[in-house]
Every structure is written in structure tokens, then in C-alpha cells.
Amino acid sequence: MPAPNIDTIVSLAKRRGFVFPSSEVYGGLGSAWDYGPLGVELCNNVKQSWWRWLVYERDDIEGIDSSIILNRLVWKYSGHEATFNDWLIDCRKCKGRFRADKIVDNKCPSCGASDWTEARPFNTMLQTKLGAVADDDPTALAYLRPETAQGIFINFLNVQTTLRRKLPFGIAQIGKSFRNEVTPGNFILRTREFEQMEMEYFVSPTDEHWKFVDYWVEQYLEWFSSLGLNRENLYLYEVPEEERAHYSKRTVDIMYRYFPEREKPWEELMGIAWRTDFDLSAHSKNKLDAEGKRINPDSTEDLSYFDEPTKQRFYPHVIEPAAGVNRTVLAVLMDAYSEKTNDKGETRVILKLSPQLAPIKAAILPLAKNKPEIVGMAKAIKRSLQPVLRAVYDDTGGIGKLYARQDEIGTPFCVTVDHQSLEDEAVTVRDRDTWEQERIKVSDLAEHLQKRLKPYPVPAPEAI
Numbered sequence: 240m241p242a243p244n245i246d247t248i249v250s251l252a253k254r255r256g257f258v259f260p261s262s263e264v265y266g267g268l269g270s271a272w273d274y275g276p277l278g279v280e281l282c283n284n285v286k287q288s289w290w291r292w293l294v295y296e297r298d299d300i301e302g303i304d305s306s307i308i309l310n311r312l313v314w315k316y317s318g319h320e321a322t323f324n325d326w327l328i329d330c331r332k333c334k335g336r337f338r339a340d341k342i343v344d345n346k347c348p349s350c351g352a353s354d355w356t357e358a359r360p361f362n363t364m365l366q367t368k369l370g371a372v373a374d375d376d377p378t379a380l381a382y383l384r385p386e387t388a389q390g391i392f393i394n395f396l397n398v399q400t401t402l403r404r405k406l407p408f409g410i411a412q413i414g415k416s417f418r419n420e421v422t423p424g425n426f427i428l429r430t431r432e433f434e435q436m437e438m439e440y441f442v443s444p445t446d447e448h449w450k451f452v453d454y455w456v457e458q459y460l461e462w463f464s465s466l467g468l469n470r471e472n473l474y475l476y477e478v479p480e481e482e483r484a485h486y487s488k489r490t491v492d493i494m495y496r497y498f499p500e501r502e503k504p505w506e507e508l509m510g511i512a513w514r515t516d517f518d519l520s521a522h523s524k525n526k527l528d529a530e531g532k533r534i535n536p537d538s539t540e541d542l543s544y545f546d547e548p549t550k551q552r553f554y555p556h557v558i559e560p561a562a563g564v565n566r567t568v569l570a571v572l573m574d575a576y577s578e579k580t581n582d583k584g585e586t587r588v589i590l591k592l593s594p595q596l597a598p599i600k601a602a603i604l605p606l607a608k609n610k611p612e613i614v615g616m617a618k619a620i621k622r623s624l625q626p627v628l629r630a631v632y633d634d635t636g637g638i639g640k641l642y643a644r645q646d647e648i649g650t651p652f653c654v655t656v657d658h659q660s661l662e663d664e665a666v667t668v669r670d671r672d673t674w675e676q677e678r679i680k681v682s683d684l685a686e687h688l689q690k691r692l693k694p695y696p697v698p699a700p701e702a703i
């Protein structure tokens with residue numbers, strides 16, 4: 240049973256320290272969120288899983304970390320300055336401002352009227368100024384990147400030549416992106432500051448690009464299921480031409496059921512796009528247009544690739560799987576949410592997170608906190624586990640309450656130290672999902688937990 244709606248997760252996230260509304264001491268900042276002690280661990284675990292899966296376990300992908308602020312010309316030639324727009328309309332009756340493409344049945348979502356101004360473009364790149372310059376100095380204008388992808392394209396040649404890469408190969412990057420969204424909202428689903436996990440996969444212009452898109456869709460479906468997402472809550476959307484970004488010849492969105500309570504439950508979790516050779520050509524000094532003019536007179540490099548076997552030089556095509564960290568975290572939280580009733584008829588929340596994603600892997604709980612030997616033994620066990628897995632010690636309540644607290648934050652195992660432990664050097668290990676308990680020797684504990692904490696398997700990548 241996944242969460243019935245996003246609000247259930249908002250309240251759990253705040254109550255238990257996953258996500259807090261940002262700047263609350265000043266009344267908040269619309270659609271900005273801060274990740275608390277458990278949220279930062281969950282985000283890190285998602286990012287680590289992604290990085291391990293793509294960069295370590297495959298042999299054809301390298302990682303980079305580029306600047307958030309790039310030369311403004313990057314955004315000119317990528318097409319973002321001209322086309323990274325939302326189309327806005329104003330309701331003449333209530334003066335509300337909305338994205339034209341989100342209006343249903345031509346009705347104002349605030350007042351129901353149908354009296355609109357003409358739609359006009361609004362560029363959603365967030366602007367800043369570099370250096371101690373006058374407010375109106377246009378040369379100081381810079382942007383906070385709206386996608387991590389461009390940092391990869393402008394480094395294509397650096398990575399390819401220094402690592403002596405041959406096509407096909409990919410470059411992966413995780414990092415913050417910024418968009419001045421007109422209608423942010425729905426918790427961490429749409430915010431102005433968010434984090435992306437993007438990978439640009441470079442292939443030959445003569446490859447079957449259509450098939451590469453299908454390949455990466457399948458790979459990502461496997462990865463999402465390794466994170467615990469139920470396939471029934473994912474849906475593939477073949478994006479029609481009129482909805483695709485300016486650079487895309489084909490895009491498939493993987494949608495998640497973020498709104499199970501609504502008639503239209505799906506929203507984009509990630510997209511897989513065939514970006515053609517658009518970006519590498521656009522940033523290259525030698526690329527000519529149909530009239531033989533350089534399309535980029537500002538670039539000092541040519542981001543083409545020399546293919547040794549065919550002795551051909553060309554601009555590689557790109558297949559881009561682009562995912563959001565925050566949307567993945569929200570989907571994972573919604574899918575992991577479950578409720579269970581105990582013998583006393585009380586309903587408990589259990590967050591059935593995949594063990595690899597759980598912020599805390601084991602909680603070490605003393606059965607009697609006024610017994611120094613038991614407390615000492617529990618703390619020593621916590622310290623001994625910490626180098627191999629994230630463990631916490633907690634004695635701030637009765638055992639039932641402590642179990643419930645750990646279930647609600649998705650801790651796979653509770654380890655209880657009791658009077659008997661002092662005699663037999665063994666502890667009780669309780670399973671989050673079944674509530675079953677077993678007695679384990681302290682000397683075997685780390686190995687026992689590590690075995691059971693193995694990530695859900697992702698099948699080995701198929702050859703492309």
C-alpha cells in the first residue's frame with residue numbers, strides 16, 4: 240500500500256526529520272525545502288546508488304562535476320536564452336498568473352473565469368551578476384544552470400581525450416539546477432532549486448538512436464525497481480513532438496503515480512531524450528549552417544570526434560537519461576509508505592525503504608537504560624558497527640515506542656540489548672517488515688546485518 244497522497248509524506252517528512260519547509264523562522268520561502276538529518280542521508284543514498292550503478296558497475300561511463308555558473312555564451316548557443324520559456328497568461332478577472340499549458344478547459348484555476356490575456360514568453364533561467372559591477376551592467380549577467388547537461392557537453396572533448404574514450408560512452412553528473420518556475424509546488428516535486436542526475440551517452444550519428452532510447456528506458460526501469468519502486472506505479476509516456484524540448488527528436492518520460500487520489504495521477508519522474516548532435520554542434524567553432532556560415536562564431540573549440548575505424552570526423556549524437564534526485568526521493572518515500580496494525584489494534588507507519596536507501600541501517604536499543612552494563616554494551620555495539628554501516632543508539636523511550644519510531648523512518652533492523660545479553664553475548668535482531676525477532680551472537684552481528692542489508696539486485700547491464 241503506497242502513500243494515499245503527497246500530504247501524508249509531507250507530514251511524515253516534517254515529523255521525523257526528512258524534509259522541513261525552508262526559512263520557516265521568517266515565514267518560509269514558497270516551494271523551498273531543507274533536507275533534515277534523515278533526508279540528507281536518503282538523498283545521498285539515492286545519489287550513491289545511481290553513481291555506483293552507472294559509473295562503477297558499467298565500463299562505458301565517466302563522472303564529472305562542472306560549475307553551476309558557466310559562461311553566458313553556453314546558454315546562448317544551447318538555445319536556452321531564446322527558448323527556455325514558459326508561456327504565461329493572466330486572468331483578467333482575478334489577475335492570477337498561470338502557465339498557459341497547465342490550464343484545463345480554458346478555466347482560471349482561481350476564479351473559474353475564461354477571460355485571458357495573450358500568452359507571452361517568460362524565460363525561466365535564474366539570473367545573477369558576477370563581480371562588483373553596476374546594477375545595469377549587461378556584461379555581468381550570468382545564469383544559475385537550468386540543467387547539468389551543458390556542463391557535460393562543453394567538457395566532452397576534455398573527457399574523451401584525457402580518458403582516451405571511444406564511442407559509445409557516457410558522462411554522468413549529479414548537481415543542483417535552478418529554474419524560476421512559475422508554478423512551483425507539490426512539495427519537492429517542483430521547486431526552483433533542485434538536484435539532477437544526468438547522463439549524456441554519446442553515440443555515432445549512424446547508430447539506431449531510437450533503440451538507444453528504448454535501451455535506457457529499460458535500464459532505468461530496472462534501477463527504479465532496485466530502489467523498491469513498484470512497476471505498477473510507473474508509466475511510460477512517449478512525448479509528442481509539440482511537447483518536446485527544442486533539441487529532442489524523441490523523448491520518453493518515465494512517470495510516477497504521485498497523485499494516486501486524482502483522476503490524472505501521473506507526473507514526470509525523469510525523461511530519456513535523443514538530443515541528436517544538437518548540443519555538440521552548437522558549441523563547436525567549425526560547424527556551418529546551410530549557407531556555409533559558422534553557427535557559433537564565439538567558440539574556440541570544435542567538439543567533433545574522429546572515428547579511427549571509418550576515418551570519419553563527426554559530431555556524436557546524444558541519448559540523455561535525465562532524472563531528478565528530489566522526485567526520485569519523493570517516489571521512493573511514497574512507494575515505501577505502509578501501515579500495519581499491532582496486537583493492541585494500534586496503527587503503525589512502516590517505511591519499507593530498500594535497505595540500501597534506509598538513512599539508518601540499525602538502531603541499537605538497550606532494554607534497561609538505568610543498567611550501566613546494558614547501556615555500555617549497547618553503545619559498544621553501536622561503535623563497532625559504525626565503520627561498516629550507519630547505526631544509532633537510542634534510549635529515549637520504552638522499547639515499543641523505540642521500535643515504532645524506527646519503523647516509521649525505515650530502519651531495517653533494531654538490535655536490542657537485554658539482561659540475557661550480558662550472560663550469553665547475544666542480542667535480539669528485529670526485522671522492520673515482519674516484526675520477527677532472532678537471537679544473534681554479538682561476534683556475528685556485523686556480518687549477519689551486512690548480508691541482510693544487500694541492495695535489491697539490479698541485473699547486470701545488457702550489452703548495447
Ligand code: GAP
Pocket residue numbers: 385386387388418420427428429430431432433434435437507508509510559561562563564565566
Ligand atoms: N537536461 C534535460 C532536462 O533537464 P528536464 O525534463 O527538464 O530535462 C530532468 O529535467 C528531470 O529533472 C525531470 O524529469 C525532473 O526529475 C527534474 N526536474 C526538472 N525540473 C524540476 C523542478 N522544477 N523541480 C524538481 N525537479 C525537477
